[in-house]
Amino acid sequence: MVNLPKNIKKVAQFLELLPGIGEKTANRLALYFLRIPQDTLIEFAEAISRLKQTTKLCQICFNLTENEICSICQDSNRQKNKIMVVEEVLDILSFEKGGIYQGVYHVLHGRIDPLNHIGPEDIKIPQLLERIKNDNTIDEIILATNPDLEGEATAMYITEKIKDLAQQSKREIKISRLGYGLPIGAEIEYADYLTLKKALENRSKY
Numbered sequence: 001m002v003n004l005p006k007n008i009k010k011v012a013q014f015l016e017l018l019p020g021i022g023e024k025t026a027n028r029l030a031l032y033f034l035r036i037p038q039d040t041l042i043e044f045a046e047a048i049s050r051l052k053q054t055t056k057l058c059q060i061c062f063n064l065t066e067n068e069i070c071s072i073c074q075d076s077n078r079q080k081n082k083i084m085v086v087e088e089v090l091d092i093l094s095f096e097k098g099g100i101y102q103g104v105y106h107v108l109h110g111r112i113d114p115l116n117h118i119g120p121e122d123i124k125i126p127q128l129l130e131r132i133k134n135d136n137t138i139d140e141i142i143l144a145t146n147p148d149l150e151g152e153a154t155a156m157y158i159t160e161k162i163k164d165l166a167q168q169s170k171r172e173i174k175i176s177r178l179g180y181g182l183p184i185g186a187e188i189e190y191a192d193y194l195t196l197k198k199a200l201e202n203r204s205k206y
């Protein structure tokens with residue numbers, strides 16, 4: 001393996017940038033590429049090279065999209081009055097997989113984490129509050145941050161802010177938190193959809 005040709009080494013070095021891939025696995029994967037048909041490899045390389053340029057954040061919910069507005073926000077069958085607040089884009093996938101939720105989302109891209117110096121302004125909380133403020137039809141917020149310390153702190157902070165906002169503008173906004181169902185410390189990204197369905201059904205007023 002030490003004497004792999006330079007061209008293969010180069011591919012392996014890129015693969016090593018990926019999480020969970022060490023040198024050995026990278027070498028093995030790089031060699032595996034040699035077995036993939038040339039057409040497929042070209043398509044793969046092109047898809048990767050375009051990936052960053054063609055990926056944007058939805059202007060409404062901050063989901064990933066190739067357009068200005070993501071497919072969920074564009075979908076006229078979704079209930080736009082109901083926003084589920086999640087930490088990461090992959091959390092959306094978990095809920096969408098089971099088709100258990102018909103509202104729309106808001107992706108925070110993180111959570112409040114004082115130990116790592118991440119405050120409310122560092123994630124998409126101000127944007128969430130703006131969104132609610134600017135759209136009077138929004139009347140339900142479901143907090144689906146992870147059931148751990150930072151997730152709870154984030155949910156609590158958002159709840160306070162929305163309650164203030166509702167009071168100031170004399171609006172009725174229902175706020176709920178996923179019922180758990182979900183084991184404490186579990187990550188939504190890895191939960192199966194039946195567990196998520198239960199958690200959604202058992203959500204409690206917050």
Ligand SMILES: [Zn+2]
Nearest residue numbers: 058061070073
């Ligand atoms: Zn969107």
